[in-house]
Amino acid sequence: MGSLFPTILEKSWKIPKNLTKEFSRARLVEILMSINKINDTTSYYIRDSYEKKIIVDSPTSTILCGYAKEIAEEEGFAFYKRISAETDWSKFEKMFLETYKIFYKHPPAKRKHLVSSYDLAVQTASKGKLILRHKSIPFKLCDNGNLWLSLGSVSVSTEKRPGNATVTNTETGEVYVYVNDEYVLSDLPAITQEELQILELMCNDLPNEQIMLQLNFSERSFWRKRQRLFNKLNVQSGTGAIHKAHLMGII
Secondary structure (H helix, E strand, O other): OHHHOOHHHOOOOOOOHHHHHHOOHHHHHHHHHHHHHHOOOOEEEEEEOOOOEEEEOOOOOHHHOOOOHHHHHHHOOHHHHHHEOHHHHHHHHHHHHHHHHHHHHOOHHHHOOEEEEEEEEEEOOOOOEEEEEEEEEEEEEOOOOOEEEEEEEEEEOOOOOOOOEEEEEOOOOOEEEEEOOEEEEOOOOOOOHHHHHHHHHHHOOOOHHHHHHHHOOOHHHHHHHHHHHHHHHOOOOHHHHHHHHHHHOOO
């Protein structure tokens, strides 16, 4: 399934031998298993764009949808087609290609800040259907900025329908939204790094007082920043901000 990584985007690969040794399959699995111990509601995988393979953390990962991990790792990118609902596959394929294009439109130094998020309808091995949320961020780039390894996460989406897709620049807060088979820059104001920190601490269910203390904000400064964040997301509450940020792929 080479079409998920189009020829026009395949640039010369320059992966130093010391890196291929450092990021061996055993090492990558070790990293994944460590991450999974921190958050057991989300499963993680690594996508190798050079080998067109995926590396899964354990036999019970959400991304496997009931299939054996050996099948996923042997099929590589083709596993996406196996688990995708047939009627949604062509739409997902187009979206995936557009995500790569957005990535390569950015200069190499900026690519590591791009987080993609998309909701995919899948058919599990037991024939049940799910909407999964995939999020991915560059884990290791080649010397020339070419994407090599990506860290992905998979969890059950709160959405009722697939298709929601975004690419977020975590450095600038810019969000690209997938509309009519292409990504367009959202007209929502960019989320600052401070606002992103507030969002992340809210997700950890910290009370406002603890967030102020941890970020060293005065009470007045915190409420001002919090309200500015709500205005940007067009929400009225912390719960609404978290939900909207998840939909946009910001967190």
